[in-house]
Amino acid sequence: MTTEAPVRVEDKLYQNRYLVDVGNAHIKVKPHTKPSPQLLALLNICPAHCYELNSNGQVEVTPDGCVECGTCRVLAEGGGDIEWSYPRGGYGVLFKFG
Amino acid sequence: MIEERFDAIVVGAGMAGNAAALTMAKRGMKVLQIERGEYPGSKNVQGAILYADMLEKLVPDFREDAPLERHLVEQRFWMMDAKSHTGLHHRSDDFNEEKPNRYTIIRAQFDKWLSSRAQEAGAIVLCETTVKELVQDAYGKVIGVITDRDGGQVHADVVVLAEGVNGLLGTKAELRERPSPENVALAVKEMHFLPRETIEARFNLKGDEGVVIEAAGTISAGMTGMGFIYTNKESISLGIGCLVADFQKTGETPYGLLERFKKHPSVAPLIEGSEVKEYAGHLIPEGGYNAIPQLYGDGWVVVGDAAQLNNAMHREGSNLAMTSGRIAGEAIFQVKSRKDPMTKENLALYKKMLDDSFVIKDLKKYKDMPGLLHIQSQNFFLTYPQLVNKALQNFVRVDGTPKLEKEKTTIKSFVSARSWGGLFGDAFRFARAWR
Numbered sequence: 001m002t003t004e005a006p007v008r009v010e011d012k013l014y015q016n017r018y019l020v021d022v023g024n025a026h027i028k029v030k031p032h033t034k035p036s037p038q039l040l041a042l043l044n045i046c047p048a049h050c051y052e053l054n055s056n057g058q059v060e061v062t063p064d065g066c067v068e069c070g071t072c073r074v075l076a077e078g079g080g081d082i083e084w085s086y087p088r089g090g091y092g093v094l095f096k097f098g
Numbered sequence: 099m100i101e102e103r104f105d106a107i108v109v110g111a112g113m114a115g116n117a118a119a120l121t122m123a124k125r126g127m128k129v130l131q132i133e134r135g136e137y138p139g140s141k142n143v144q145g146a147i148l149y150a151d152m153l154e155k156l157v158p159d160f161r162e163d164a165p166l167e168r169h170l171v172e173q174r175f176w177m178m179d180a181k182s183h184t185g186l187h188h189r190s191d192d193f194n195e196e197k198p199n200r201y202t203i204i205r206a207q208f209d210k211w212l213s214s215r216a217q218e219a220g221a222i223v224l225c226e227t228t229v230k231e232l233v234q235d236a237y238g239k240v241i242g243v244i245t246d247r248d249g250g251q252v253h254a255d256v257v258v259l260a261e262g263v264n265g266l267l268g269t270k271a272e273l274r275e276r277p278s279p280e281n282v283a284l285a286v287k288e289m290h291f292l293p294r295e296t297i298e299a300r301f302n303l304k305g306d307e308g309v310v311i312e313a314a315g316t317i318s319a320g321m322t323g324m325g326f327i328y329t330n331k332e333s334i335s336l337g338i339g340c341l342v343a344d345f346q347k348t349g350e351t352p353y354g355l356l357e358r359f360k361k362h363p364s365v366a367p368l369i370e371g372s373e374v375k376e377y378a379g380h381l382i383p384e385g386g387y388n389a390i391p392q393l394y395g396d397g398w399v400v401v402g403d404a405a406q407l408n409n410a411m412h413r414e415g416s417n418l419a420m421t422s423g424r425i426a427g428e429a430i431f432q433v434k435s436r437k438d439p440m441t442k443e444n445l446a447l448y449k450k451m452l453d454d455s456f457v458i459k460d461l462k463k464y465k466d467m468p469g470l471l472h473i474q475s476q477n478f479f480l481t482y483p484q485l486v487n488k489a490l491q492n493f494v495r496v497d498g499t500p501k502l503e504k505e506k507t508t509i510k511s512f513v514s515a516r517s518w519g520g521l522f523g524d525a526f527r528f529a530r531a532w533r
Contacts (some may be wrong), residue, residue: 071381095376097289
């Protein structure tokens, strides 16, 4: 399975409707020097690929394309790695079909 | 913001919340329903299949104006390996009945419709409003909610938590735990649009007939998971889901799995040339009976996915959501009619009524299934599908090998993969969990 071209999630998210609450990210990663295994797992498991490693090897989140599934919360909120809430009313992903 | 006091506040406008709001409003209760999406349905995701019986109990004449897609006449189960699938199909003209039993639906449209019925019955629905936390009195009794609107505190005798699988409010108020990675699956789904005639030709359908394909096997890369393909009128809902704990273990990406599923030679021709108009992700409660949390307390009840009520074996999430919402509404109305307070003791009626319904009976029946499938995912989702496909291919290929030898090869492949003890053990454990 290593031969396939990487899947571009951005192309998928482009189909969706969003109302981004600029300046009010609904997910925050706790500042850290070395990411925990839970945080690292989010790089692959997030279905909207909101988590990425920065050049210092820390995990960062950009929740603009978030589909609000809650997977990262289930994995990483308990250990204190992230803070998770729903976007303000009316903001976030706006499903046309669901 | 809202000065008046309500008989009940319902948090969330999904299947469970809408059923609860409709049930209580129909009985003359003063209901406020709060939804964070721009309209009821805009945050909700499902496959989606709707069972008619449970909806009939809420809206007997729903077939007249509910946005239904196709009634199902065929169910296909596929066991897949890399290039093959072995299927069990059931199709019957009996399903072309006057009042069909199952339909595909599109949740954003359906939920908007069901909510309109609740509003006609008198429920007040407040959209674009996120409930931040529950208001509790000094004794811990839930007496209302705080929203993200200005001065957004509202009070009610009882709060129905229909907040969905993540159940943030319940966790925050320590009414229940956060779902565990072992007890929820992450599913991703795409909406593929095609002309109606193309869908009907590819799936052998006429009129509003529909097909469901549920697929398991190597598509989930050894994880506990399922793929699905549902036909709508002019679109196909296609997705795949696996346990969150398994994703964590394997490091697979959900969109990677989805792309591989779409490229499988059995799937690709069905969606060829389609236009994808949406990509969604959602958690599904998979823990079954053993994962059900406390369902009621002083001033609150929890319904639907937030209560982890899903019969994963029969894909009945929205069905159980609708039923638990309706039963909660009926129980609350009974307590109110007796002029009793909404205490934990009195709201236990909800749990009792749920226990007596098919909801809890069914979940009890399959209580050992999640444990079995989740722990043995390699065998049930990788090894057996490969063995079965190889066996069937061996059976249908006629190549001059004596048939007795073919059978021996097949049996040998099963035994060397799982050993006799393993095979009998798996069969026994599966039968016991099913019973």
